[in-house]
Amino acid sequence: GNWGPNAIFRFPKEGGTGAIWKGVGKLLPKDKQSYGPNMEVVSVDKDGQIVTLKDGSKIKYKALLSTIPLDIMCKFTGRPELSHNTTDGLFHSSSHIIGLGIRGECPHGLKCWLYFPEDNCPFYRVTIFSNYAEKNCPESSKKLPTLCMGDGSDVPDNLKGDREGPWWSLMFEVSESEKKFVKQDPVTLGGSAGTWPDVVRDTIQGAINTKLTDAGCEIVSIYHRRLFYGYPTPSVGRNDVLDEALPYLKNHNIWNRGRFGSWKYEVANQDHSCMLGVEAIDNIVSGAREMTLEYPDIVNKKKNMDLLYSKKGSL
Ligand SMILES: Cc1cc2nc3c(=O)[nH]c(=O)nc-3n(C[C@H](O)[C@H](O)[C@H](O)COP(=O)(O)OP(=O)(O)OC[C@H]3O[C@@H](n4cnc5c(N)ncnc54)[C@H](O)[C@@H]3O)c2cc1C
Structure with a gap:
């Protein structure tokens, strides 16, 4: 099929998309920049x-x-x-960005990003961020503890403690506006995952519903950020x-x-x-x-x- 201008794209080996603009900033006189x-x-x-x-x-x-x-x-x-x-x-919408780091080999081949119009998950798009650059995840030899299981539940004793990878990761995007409510009350997840806005729990469940993850996978990192100005x-x-x-x-x-x-x-x-x-x-x-x-x-x-x-x- 015709995948249009997005069929091939370049991505920084390190530092995510922001590395492009930090690189551009380096081309400009330092004394004229303040952040x-x-x-x-x-x-x-x-x-x-x-x-x-x-x-x-x-x-x-x-x-x-x-x-x-x-x-x-x-x-x-x-x-x-x-x-x-x-x-x-x-009019504008806000965006919630939710990231999950998971132990194991990525089960989704070389897929980059996927859309989800169904109502069994809160997100409309997922990016398999670990596929974009090796350095988007720690090295396999890095030892990390499991925070919670793939369904947000406690970690069983046999999976506790710092253990090696490999690692893969998912970045979810959830839109919010006065026309689309997003649950954000704090909820505490199992294990040592801590307390997050409810949309994080819904996303973890949505990832299972859409077969991106399963209840038995091990979540080793969680990220959430809300951008008030998401989409114009x-x-x-x-x-x-x-x-x-x-x-x-x-x-x-x-x-x-x-x-x-x-x-x-x-x-x-x-x-x-x-x-x-x-x-x-x-x-x-x-x-x-x-x-x-x-x-x-x-x-x-x-x-x-x-x-x-x-x-x-x-x-
Ligand atoms: C969820 C999401 C996914 C996206 N995915 C893609 C993608 O895959 N590909 C792509 O090309 N683009 C994508 N974008 C769009 C991309 O982020 C924007 O195109 C880009 O950031 C726009 O640059 P900008 O400088 O116009 O605005 P911004 O990056 O928003 O920068 C505006 C700057 O103005 C500053 N500012 C605001 N108010 C003030 C103030 N009062 N005083 C001083 N500074 C102020 C802000 O702090 C900010 O740094 C995505 C955006 C979102 C939200």
Whole structure:
């Protein structure tokens, strides 16, 4: 079948997807980069063209390229009426990311990611993360204790103590919005697995229901994180808000761009978001058109001829 642009992709040998962007960051002058909680923008004076950071410091700008979610930027700049999280406007979902590390050989061959529309599990997608890079799991010789069994129950005495791998892992994604409730009350799992939001327990059970794991497998690590801004959900009223908010901000020399910066799901993956930034800078410097923002249909149909995957000597 035609697997489209995702049929072949590259992935860092170490450090996950974030390693790509840390690598890009290394190409830029170090003294021009600052990260961390103190760098949070807490207000924007659109008329004076000054941003105020959490630590109280102020930065004056001529042109501001921002990835701050558009609803927040509208509030910062005096247009809160554009920022409502409704299906008539800037609607979004949140994402729960749940990770499980499991002892043993991965039983799913070379599968990468799978979708689950059924209602026997809370997740819509699973990534077999251990298949992406060897270093996504510890070495087989590393000794780890089993936290709980595959159904979240206690560990029997004969499986207690630190033992070697091999290891494999699963990353689950669960969506949440005011239209889709996710159980998050704390629940305590068996063994030494500890206390987690209920969605983790539901995910562990869902993994069994969908035959990704079984009750007898050994879970050696658990991860959960909720991203408030998960997906910028396309809605009927979205473009009306974008058509007003983005030019309004640009008139004040603010280029709000990126997954939630410009809130266009159809151009909100990493490659898109990178190009939204590149093209915004070209627009600031030379007035060039921002193709990714303005013409998603055109850029999404275009084949990327810069990256040609071929065997050595076959060209
Ligand atoms: C569950 C999930 C799965 C995904 N899977 C894929 C995938 O398989 N492939 C793919 O290409 N993409 C995927 N994406 C999308 C990818 O994460 C985004 O395309 C990318 O992160 C967007 O980059 P960005 O810079 O626009 O936004 P972000 O990465 O969200 O960065 C915005 C930045 O702005 C900062 N910020 C916000 N408010 C403030 C403030 N007030 N002051 C200072 N800083 C602020 C945030 O801290 C953040 O660092 C996925 C996203 C999710 C949620």
